[in-house]
Amino acid sequence: MxxxxxxDPNLTSMILERNxxxxxxxxxxxxxxxxxxxxxxxxxALVLAPSSFTACQIAEVRDLGxxxxxxxxxSPSASASGLxxxxxxxxxxxxxREAMEQLVQRLKSELSNDAQQHEEHELNIESMDYGLCLxxxxxxxxxxxxxxxxxxxxxxxxxxxxxxxxxRNFTAIQQAKWVDEVCNHPxxxxxxxxxxxxxxxxxxLEPLNPWLxxxxxxxxxxxxxxxxxxxxxxxxxxxxxxxSSGLFLPGSSGLPDPISDGxxxxxxxxxxxxPEEQDRLCCTSQTLLRALxxxxxxxxxxxxxxxxxxxxxxxNGIKFLPSEPVFVKNEPNGEAMDENQQETTNIExxxx
Numbered sequence: 001m002x003x004x005x006x007x008d009p010n011l012t013s014m015i016l017e018r019n020x021x022x023x024x025x026x027x028x029x030x031x032x033x034x035x036x037x038x039x040x041x042x043x044x045a046l047v048l049a050p051s052s053f054t055a056c057q058i059a060e061v062r063d064l065g066x067x068x069x070x071x072x073x074x075s076p077s078a079s080a081s082g083l084x085x086x087x088x089x090x091x092x093x094x095x096x097r098e099a100m101e102q103l104v105q106r107l108k109s110e111l112s113n114d115a116q117q118h119e120e121h122e123l124n125i126e127s128m129d130y131g132l133c134l135x136x137x138x139x140x141x142x143x144x145x146x147x148x149x150x151x152x153x154x155x156x157x158x159x160x161x162x163x164x165x166x167x168r169n170f171t172a173i174q175q176a177k178w179v180d181e182v183c184n185h186p187x188x189x190x191x192x193x194x195x196x197x198x199x200x201x202x203x204x205l206e207p208l209n210p211w212l213x214x215x216x217x218x219x220x221x222x223x224x225x226x227x228x229x230x231x232x233x234x235x236x237x238x239x240x241x242x243x244s245s246g247l248f249l250p251g252s253s254g255l256p257d258p259i260s261d262g263x264x265x266x267x268x269x270x271x272x273x274x275p276e277e278q279d280r281l282c283c284t285s286q287t288l289l290r291a292l293x294x295x296x297x298x299x300x301x302x303x304x305x306x307x308x309x310x311x312x313x314x315x316n317g318i319k320f321l322p323s324e325p326v327f328v329k330n331e332p333n334g335e336a337m338d339e340n341q342q343e344t345t346n347i348e349x350x351x352x
Contacts, residue, residue: 011233018300022073022193032083032139042110055102057092064176071192076200082138088173091147095161144169174259179214187229191217204284207277215255243285249278279327286323294318
């Protein structure tokens with residue numbers, strides 16, 4: 001509940017500056033668009049002429065991912081991966097691993113010829129547990145493979161893609177549709193970019209998958225009472241405050257999931273954080289929230305600064321200590337838990 005909205009003009013100015021830095025250059029986006037279009041054209045050709053490829057039959061191809069939502073962000077370093085996009089491939093047939101391997105060879109043959117004609121980077125296609133990953137230069141396109149729900153109960157894990165993965169990939173279509181309809185406001189896209197950038201730069205935020213980021217951004221930008229859009233500075237602080245308060249810790253209600261009509265919390269099986277990840281996410285957010293009040297330009301990535309998670313340091317002239325984790329692993333004896341942590345594990349087991 002938002003009782004009073006207080007904007008911070010200085011922080012808003014920094015956020016807008018950082019947002020401009022995170023938006024990929026138009027030339028790079030155009031190259032990714034061309035790459036995605038070529039892949040889609042090859043796959044749609046198999047939809048139109050199923051007899052030309054007998055390993056499997058494709059029902060349809062759907063777009064999803066940061067490229068479609070225009071929330072791609074530049075990488076924090078040259079060594080990191082570049083822009084990404086995604087496609088969901090819905091099959092009319094069973095998703096066998098043999099069919100995936102044949103699809104790899106088909107796409108590699110046709111797309112490699114196109115790459116040579118355009119003098120582009122070498123194409124690499126790998127089979128993954130979720131489907132295929134196509135990489136050329138710094139561009140990556142994830143091809144999520146699933147099949148029609150009527151086949152799900154007949155999947156054999158020894159020869160087909162895993163049922164859990166097929167369900168998850170099918171759900172990704174519903175999630176992409178929700179994002180397109182609900183998260184299309186510029187303020188929500190701005191906050192999504194900021195959260196993705198934080199996740200890239202601070203490893204403790206890794207448990208935040210893209211779906212959680214979209215849900216969090218929608219929740220933080222929207223005033224649930226009046227349905228008005230909140231200022232960027234308020235929404236950004238609100239996101240860190242909710243994560244710091246333990247939004248995804250066991251016992252928290254989490255965030256409403258519009259796809260499942262349930263709630264996304266720290267031990268839900270759909271993204272399953274370990275107790276260590278839940279604690280690390282909360283602890284990292286607490287540290288970032290305190291550091292934001294001291295040196296916002298560093299937290300946003302506008303200026304260099306010390307490693308605030310390595311121990312005591314000086315941040316903008318102030319002695320700074322990071323928050324300490326509560327959950328600690330004992331390497332020789334496995335995971336050492338206190339009484340509250342043991343209760344957390346019991347809750348996870350009961351709800352699995």
